[in-house]
Amino acid sequence: MSAMKKWASILVSVLLICSLAACGGGAANSGSSQNSPSSSDSGSQAVSSGEKKKLTVWYIDTGKRKELIEETIQEFMKAHPDVEVAAEQIANDTYKTKLPVAMGGNNPPDIFHSWGGGWLKEFVDAGQVMDVTGKIDADSYLPAALNLATFDGKLYGAPLAMSLTLFFYNKEMFEQYGLEPPKTYDDLLNIIDTLNANGIAPISMANKTKWPGALWLIYLANRVGGADIFNAAFERRGGTFDDPAFIKAGEMIQELVDRNAFVTGFNGLDYDTGQSRQFLYTGKAAMELQTSGYLTVVRSEMPEFESKMGIFGFPAVEGGLGKATDLVGGVSPVFSISSQTKYPDEAVELLKALTSKELAQRYVDEAGVVVAVKDVQYNDPFAIQMKEFLEQAEFLQPFYDQTLPPEMAELHKDTTQALFGKSITPEEAARQMEEAAQSMLGN
Template identity: 90%
Template sequence: MSARKKWARFFVGALLICSLAACGGGATNGGSPQHSSSSSPSDSGSASAPSGEKKKLTVWFIDTGKRKELIEETIREFMDAHPDVEVVAEQIANDTYKTKLPVAMGGNNPPDIFHSWGGGWLKAFVDAGQVMDVTGKIDADRYLPAALNLATFDGKLYGAPLAMSLTLFFYNKEIFAQYGLEPPTTYDDLLHIIDTLNANGIAPISMANKTKWPGALWFIYLANRLGGSDIFNAAFERRGGTFDDPAYIKAGEMIQDLVDRNAFVTGFNGLDFDTGQSRQFLYTGKAAMELQTSGYLTVVRSEMPDFESKMGIFGFPSVEGGLGKATDLVGGVSPVFSISSKTKYPDEAVELLKALTSKELAQRYVDEAGVVVAVKDVQYNDPFAVQMKEILEQSDFLQPFYDQTLPPEMAELHKDTTQALFGKSMTPEEAARQMEEAAQRLLGK
């Protein structure tokens, strides 16, 4: 099976079967093009540190709030257990990280352990020989195969997953109650909510789309609800589908209809998500909801813990006449931790990788951060984590984020055209045409 098929299909059955309960067997994917070969430091074991000095490892990650605290605590515990090792950890803002890591990789100065989302984003580094093969060095049976597959290329393992990400609506329950609103089950219900809130001087939806990916969440969901679960796979794998499919054009039209309805906060296309500009609208009661990944909960608990009691979650509603199911989800795995092939201390890096993706840390992610994890045998008690687990178990399809599956050039074009759709500086037909032309050039006819 091709790499494109592997990334696009891996969630369909395995995620439901193995999602949040113990299940046997590791991930065994095949067919990805062989990555560029280079001699790994692990072939001959770790180097020795200079006399009197500790072995130094660097870790780059993007988790914030409680998740950041848990990672840092795990690293401190690792250093206590390995007194000859010093670990320097750096937390980097999400969008800054997406630029900083490729620069470090290209400059031959990467961190020893780094965050990724697996899939196409990680594969680009694997293909360049920049990621250490950890096949047989970690116990693959400890992880959900559906999540582990995102770090598996040509039957070899290049990382380990810790947490999963689901895209859901986060909303202010008090505002909904004040205006007699219920979480929508259909898209028409959502439009009614938007109109009601606008009539009462409340911005219906907050979004910070300066970095483009928040708006892409809307586009992916609308395309799924209109065109069904296979719309992306068929176009990506070049098996009869195209990126100028009528459903993609219709998704663009629906986005621009939302803009015309004043569904979003003023200036949304220029707001910065990382600095919390969209969340402030929810915290202050000026907006009622936001479509975001499940890491939103962790950020809220860190930034504005008092808001948690007002907050609820619901899934993206169905679209009448569309082929997608209301239970279809958009999401991914984050973080997948991987090791640079340049590390001087591969043995120690592997041990740290195990600690950063351990059952113990995963359980604390669930208990203290309300996160759904990719590690087996954890227990769910946090109310939000329980609800997310139930939403996940009701789904038989999870669409990976487009920009983590598409080749880098197409991933950027996807975000650029989607942002342009929200800004109404591009027609849906033009956006679809550009995507399909790029697909023909990069993926084949």
């Protein structure tokens, strides 16, 4: 059974039975950091007397989460004086290009970030990821999160956090204009109209890298077509990517554009460099639909904005099949080990440290993240709210681009960006996706 099929069948029970933890991911700022000087090679040559074993780690987490990862690596090196670790933080979209190149060039990092699902499976199928079945304690993690790193019954990574997609908004601005978080999509449209009438851009978005806009398509398709709309098309069990719900979602995106729902020039703005967040920080926009990593970034680059910030879920579409409690999200990071590592035992120990209960608790307490590790306590108010969203959810839709084959994932992002730019019709976008699905996934 595929990871997608398992996800859909166990998610409800997992969310109700497990002591929930989860979230993270998404945004990454440009830049990198080195914990210690080292070659960029995936390992060192055979260790001579007194020479340290060298491991490399690539990850995308930013802000406080970045600090916590680096501190964990420093603590690991103190506990393992014969090991030297070089950790590099890489911007989200740069990473998605850099890692496949490194893998293809036989020069991968020893431990690397992924989102699990189809993105990780590509490397697993190519024999580039180490099987860690039995090497880590699978019972330490939420089954729904661990499942996205499990293929053909074997485990190829361990999850640290999960990512939820929510609206982040300026509470003071909403109060100023007599607005409340929307319960229905029509409520959201009324908020958009009110803000526009007062000279405020309703929604900030930086869609140069395409995935921020894709969040809208995923939610709208869910709210119109229901929880199974994507799975039925992806698994080729009666659904298609040119289903009327996908077309309707595209139409709704273009209606939002016509309604001036988004900041000017959104398709050319860069999320990684903070261009969309600046609109919220400066009071020029009121809200942004983003992954839960947004909180970490705000705390790092503009902590004074946190007191103004609130969160709410994507509202229900009247007449649609999706529930207001359905969430869009995923696992981020899943840490995996390259099959080429020269020091598998040390890599496994570092993998355990990077997905430990101790680090997960600090993610919750210091970064406001909902984690994929069991038995942590929640005190951070934002983390508590996000945990409540998960507890209320009966379904979580993984990000399309982390489930689809890479070529089709890029087409999904390309066509969605084109929908926002109104250079393609919803019917044409859906047709291209379905043709690709027939070619890559079967009829």
